[in-house]
Amino acid sequence: MKFLFVLSTVFLFAGCGLELDSEDSRNRELERDAELRAQYSQVEGTYLGAGSTVIDGETKTFSVELGLKVASSSTGTNSEGRDIPISTLEGQFRRTDVVQFSDFVNFQTTYNEVDGTIRLFLDDSQPGVEVSARIVGGQLVDGRLDLPSGFGGTFTAEKVQSRVMARSANSEIERIRQVYAPIVGIYRGAFSASSASRSDRGFESELRVDLQFISTTDAPQTPDEVGVEFRLLGTWRRLDVDDEQVVGATKQGVVTFDPLSGRVSFSGTPPALSAQNTNDFQISAFGKLVGDQLMFSEVTESQGFRGRVSGSFSGARIPSAL
Structure with missing residues (x-):
């Protein structure tokens, strides 16, 4: 009986340990997600500005609209089969003076909080529309637009609201x-x-x-x-x-x-x-x-x-x- 009691006690504490480990892991996942969401929320919103490019030797100006939105995603499942949450940043970009296929899609977006750089792209496997810039105090600076045909121009923009403009x-x-x-x-x-x-x-x-x-x-x-x-x-x-x-x-x-x-x-x-x-x-x-x-x-x-x-x-x- 004494042996059975000791063995049962071991199983009891082992079970409690597994539950605690699982709860700690879940809490860490939620904390990481909360940190990302807080980081991305600082830059979320709509930015309006202007850019320029050279066509046939003549400088042309154009207007730009860039939107950044925090979205919920998952990096897979944990050992218990539950989704591992992760916040991501989705981007929208368009020149308002032209109409392109990329006007109506969400870009994959990366953001570096240390230096403020952002990158919007459609697909890394082939050349396409790509946008890069730095976010400094609510401003987009050093903006660059690249198109499948080559360099598309430079731009700057200013944050005008803390949400992405609704489109209809x-x-x-x-x-x-x-x-x-x-x-x-x-x-x-x-x-x-x-x-x-x-x-x-x-x-x-x-x-x-x-x-x-x-x-x-x-x-x-x-x-x-x-x-x-x-x-x-x-x-x-x-x-x-x-x-x-x-x-x-x-x-x-x-x-x-x-x-x-x-x-x-x-x-x-x-x-x-x-x-x-x-x-x-x-x-x-x-x-x-x-x-x-x-x-x-x-x-x-x-x-x-x-x-x-x-x-x-x-x-x-x-x-x-x-």
Whole structure:
């Protein structure tokens, strides 16, 4: 009996020790998480500012918005199968003068409390949009933007509130309208062919650019993301003939526009033709928008059996009728 009592006592104290170790481990996990949350909470919020970059030898300025938000995550499970909590920092970044895919996603974010450096990135495995800066007393300094195409500019910003600005489909639609307002409209002018038959050396044409919203949702993946799908639709039309006189006189396709540089491109095919025939009647154009003047320095148009015509187009924006 004495032996059994001693053995039972050993098991009893061993069980208490395991429970205490488990509780201590849990407390340490919670303390580490609380320390991280307190550290990240100091920099959480919305920062607004301005940046600059050089395009074609000319310095261009742009506005930026950066948001930092504390989020809850897990580093795995402990020996008891419970999640090990850890607070993380999520980032959002966008230039407000352009619209990019990264405007609507959360960046992975690292923050060093010692020197105040932050880094926002999408994926370390391949080049993408990356943002870095230092946080000094509520200010973002030494900001740098890197794009898949290379260096995107420098910026500074100031903390304006201690939470991330809420985004909605309606607010994003309004921002997109403002960004693309300079290119939307009808541009009418002359197409000048550099190599063609005499009858095609020049004719009046127009390009109509419309902004179309395809679908919108306030929360496509997470409550912090806003989905707005849109496109710039271009309609190219010869004014001296119609589609009954010349096949492919009207072409439709996608327009791209960079508000900062003014660069514009258009690629289209006749909407009335079957898919297998559109390659014979394609048009592609590259140029620039300067004020209300659209200038395509390179235009290549395939005209079926009549061959390919290359040239340029210069068109003035027609005032919209009120």
